[in-house]
Amino acid sequence: MSGGVSKVQSQHGRWTVSSSDEEDAEPARQTGGPFLLTQSVRKDYVSDSDETVVDEEEFGAADSGQGSTASSTHGPLGSGHSRESPPSPRASAARKIGQEPASNPIKTEAPDPGRQPSLALKRLRPSSESGWGVSSSDEEPDTKAEARQVKEELVDQRSPGPMKKKQRPEGTDHHYPSASSAAAWSPKPESDGETLDKWDVLEKAKSFGFYLTKVSGIPAKDNCGALHIKDILSPLFGTIKASAQFNYCIDIPWLVKQYPEEFRTKPLLIVHGEQRQSKAELHGDAHPYPNVRLCQAKLEIAYGTHHTKMMLLLYEEGFRVVIHTSNLIRDDWHQKTQGIWLSPLYPRLPEGSSESAGESMTNFKRDLVDYLTSYRSAGLGEWITHVKQHDLSETRVYLIGSTPGRHQGNEKQKWGHLKLGRILSDRASPVANPESWPLIGQFSSIGSLGADETKWLCSEFRESLATLGKSQRSLSSQQVPLHLVYPTVENVRTSLEGYPAGGSLPYAIVTAQKQPWLSSFFCRWSAKLTGRSHAMPHIKTYMRASPDFGELAWFVVTSANLSKAAWGMLEKNGFQLMIRSYELGVLYLPKAFGIETGRFSVHQGRLPDCQVSEMSFPVPYDLPPQRYSSKDRPWIWNIPYLHAPDTNGNVWAPS
Numbered sequence: 001m002s003g004g005v006s007k008v009q010s011q012h013g014r015w016t017v018s019s020s021d022e023e024d025a026e027p028a029r030q031t032g033g034p035f036l037l038t039q040s041v042r043k044d045y046v047s048d049s050d051e052t053v054v055d056e057e058e059f060g061a062a063d064s065g066q067g068s069t070a071s072s073t074h075g076p077l078g079s080g081h082s083r084e085s086p087p088s089p090r091a092s093a094a095r096k097i098g099q100e101p102a103s104n105p106i107k108t109e110a111p112d113p114g115r116q117p118s119l120a121l122k123r124l125r126p127s128s129e130s131g132w133g134v135s136s137s138d139e140e141p142d143t144k145a146e147a148r149q150v151k152e153e154l155v156d157q158r159s160p161g162p163m164k165k166k167q168r169p170e171g172t173d174h175h176y177p178s179a180s181s182a183a184a185w186s187p188k189p190e191s192d193g194e195t196l197d198k199w200d201v202l203e204k205a206k207s208f209g210f211y212l213t214k215v216s217g218i219p220a221k222d223n224c225g226a227l228h229i230k231d232i233l234s235p236l237f238g239t240i241k242a243s244a245q246f247n248y249c250i251d252i253p254w255l256v257k258q259y260p261e262e263f264r265t266k267p268l269l270i271v272h273g274e275q276r277q278s279k280a281e282l283h284g285d286a287h288p289y290p291n292v293r294l295c296q297a298k299l300e301i302a303y304g305t306h307h308t309k310m311m312l313l314l315y316e317e318g319f320r321v322v323i324h325t326s327n328l329i330r331d332d333w334h335q336k337t338q339g340i341w342l343s344p345l346y347p348r349l350p351e352g353s354s355e356s357a358g359e360s361m362t363n364f365k366r367d368l369v370d371y372l373t374s375y376r377s378a379g380l381g382e383w384i385t386h387v388k389q390h391d392l393s394e395t396r397v398y399l400i401g402s403t404p405g406r407h408q409g410n411e412k413q414k415w416g417h418l419k420l421g422r423i424l425s426d427r428a429s430p431v432a433n434p435e436s437w438p439l440i441g442q443f444s445s446i447g448s449l450g451a452d453e454t455k456w457l458c459s460e461f462r463e464s465l466a467t468l469g470k471s472q473r474s475l476s477s478q479q480v481p482l483h484l485v486y487p488t489v490e491n492v493r494t495s496l497e498g499y500p501a502g503g504s505l506p507y508a509i510v511t512a513q514k515q516p517w518l519s520s521f522f523c524r525w526s527a528k529l530t531g532r533s534h535a536m537p538h539i540k541t542y543m544r545a546s547p548d549f550g551e552l553a554w555f556v557v558t559s560a561n562l563s564k565a566a567w568g569m570l571e572k573n574g575f576q577l578m579i580r581s582y583e584l585g586v587l588y589l590p591k592a593f594g595i596e597t598g599r600f601s602v603h604q605g606r607l608p609d610c611q612v613s614e615m616s617f618p619v620p621y622d623l624p625p626q627r628y629s630s631k632d633r634p635w636i637w638n639i640p641y642l643h644a645p646d647t648n649g650n651v652w653a654p655s
């Protein structure tokens with residue numbers, strides 16, 4: 001690692017304890033904080049005779065950044081009060097990864113009936129360095145084939161394939177993009193600007209642009225179609241001229257290494273929310289890289305964070321937007337379930353195009369410009385210009401963003417849950433029995449949601465998400481079932497990472513104690529059909545499913561956890577929506593993919609040979625969600641778990 005000496009410690013006290021009602025924010029993710037080791041297995045339940053010396057390579061520990069030190073960059077603060085947790089992590093935190101040797105190279109295999117030895121003993125890929133952006137000798141052949149396939153899907157959209165002109169599908173309306181919008185760059189002939197043929201429908205529905213991150217240590221078939229950050233930044237996706245990385249936790253030396261060598265010196269703008277000392281540290285980290293510029297997102301409301309995870313990639317060939325859920329640190333791309341939306345390759349508009357050119361039927365361009373403008377930052381000006389200069393008309397998704405503020409009037413419905421509710425009102429198709437179509441939320445952290453479910457969760461939040469078309473706007477959302485998918489302690493313990501995975505699931509004990517009522521909504525993490533049951537979620541998704549969970553009315557992948565800080569809370573009798581954090585996600589509506597039934601069919605798991613299904617949505621975890629049993633408890637990161645060792649033989653003992 002090229003970073004300097006770690007200076008992670010003692011980031012306490014950045015936040016003072018709040019006496020106001022500001023407890024809705026999620027706890028700061030203490031990636032850089034002082035921390036309590038996941039001590040290696042306690043002797044009282046592991047007999048010496050079980051001791052096994054484990055080759056570090058067997059666990060990928062030879063790779064810098066792998067091993068038990070990971071936990072020490074994600075562990076909870078000693079203080080039980082989340083408000084005192086400084087959002088310190090970032091660069092310094094990340095840099096710490098890989099600098100400290102594994103504290104305990106000798107692992108003890110603990111007897112654990114529930115344990116799945118295959119997880120612990122599986123040989124992991126040597127490291128994420130085997131991404132195919134590096135030298136060919138490092139590459140796995142199948143990885144390259146996959147990359148080519150992804151390229152065909154996402155870069156070569158200009159080759160229309162076999163063409164056949166057909167009749168307009170029934171029910172095609174103005175929400176659907178006209179064939180002419182594609183004509184600017186598609187060689188497909190005969191577009192008359194009005195008709196929309198089946199070829200278009202299939203072509204456009206072909207890819208949802210939805211991907212998961214690659215998981216080290218699982219069978220290759222389960223990583224089919226999954227992407228590492230090196231894949232996303234590879235020349236196969238475009239020749240990078242400049243890029244912008246929006247994120248929360250950023251390890252600059254690691255990030256630079258994810259770019260192919262030929263792109264490492266191209267201008268890179270990092271948009272972050274760091275303040276004071278951690279901002280200074282981030283600047284220190286950037287100093288060795290003259291091409292790296294930093295842009296600090298304003299956070300003028302207490303307890304806000306810059307959660308947004310987005311890449312803007314300016315290519316010789318055009319422009320691409322990537323909205324995802326991973327921090328820019330090695331651990332977030334290693335053994336977690338993370339979501340990625342990849343835009344198509346956007347062509348550059350002809351010189352002198354009008355302001356309104358290149359808009360999509362989802363108004364994605366306008367919304368992205370509005371989102372970027374909300375930073376009110378000079379550093380983003382040129383990126384707003386880049387967006388304006390490209391044709392985003394092929395975008396099929398809606399942008400759902402949050403930006404800090406007390407939004408009123410016209411602004412109110414541009415952000416957070418009110419934005420989602422507005423799009424669902426304006427653009428989603430009603431269903432016959434809405435009260436039997438459950439809502440599912442899935443996330444990696446939980447804020448303080450109030451004394452009972454009526455305060456926010458089952459009132460404004462569920463009301464917005466339960467909207468389906470104008471007629472059903474806020475109609476008896478009280479009856480819509482709500483399932484909240486969040487890992488149990490057992491999920492974390494038996495995960496690929498073991499307890500250290502809990503460092504990215506920062507639900508705090510003080511918060512949990514205030515909302516025992518929330519337990520009745522909880523469902524376990526399970527992703528058998530994607531092979532990701534043991535890759536803990538850092539993805540966040542929200543969806544509306546049919547009564548039998550076989551169809552979806554819509555699907556969202558986002559950075560937004562289950563918190564008022566992220567989604568917004570109504571104040572002043574609904575006059576304003578108060579949002580603390582920056583968040584970004586995308587909404588999939590079936591009609592925008594030419595699916596006129598207004599419902600995606602649900603597809604779980606991968607089809608053979610990395611195929612993607614054309615009309616069914618690849619839901620990344622098992623449905624229906626399974627409620628917690630009476631023994632299950634939600635993962636809470638700042639209490640000890642000493643009585644059962646994790647996959648790697650460690651326990652969790654936060655300070």
Ligand code: K8D
Binds near residue numbers: 027445504505
């Ligand atoms: C993140 C306040 C964070 C809390 C939760 C998360 C999460 C993040 C930051 N800090 O997404 O789980 O951006 O990873």
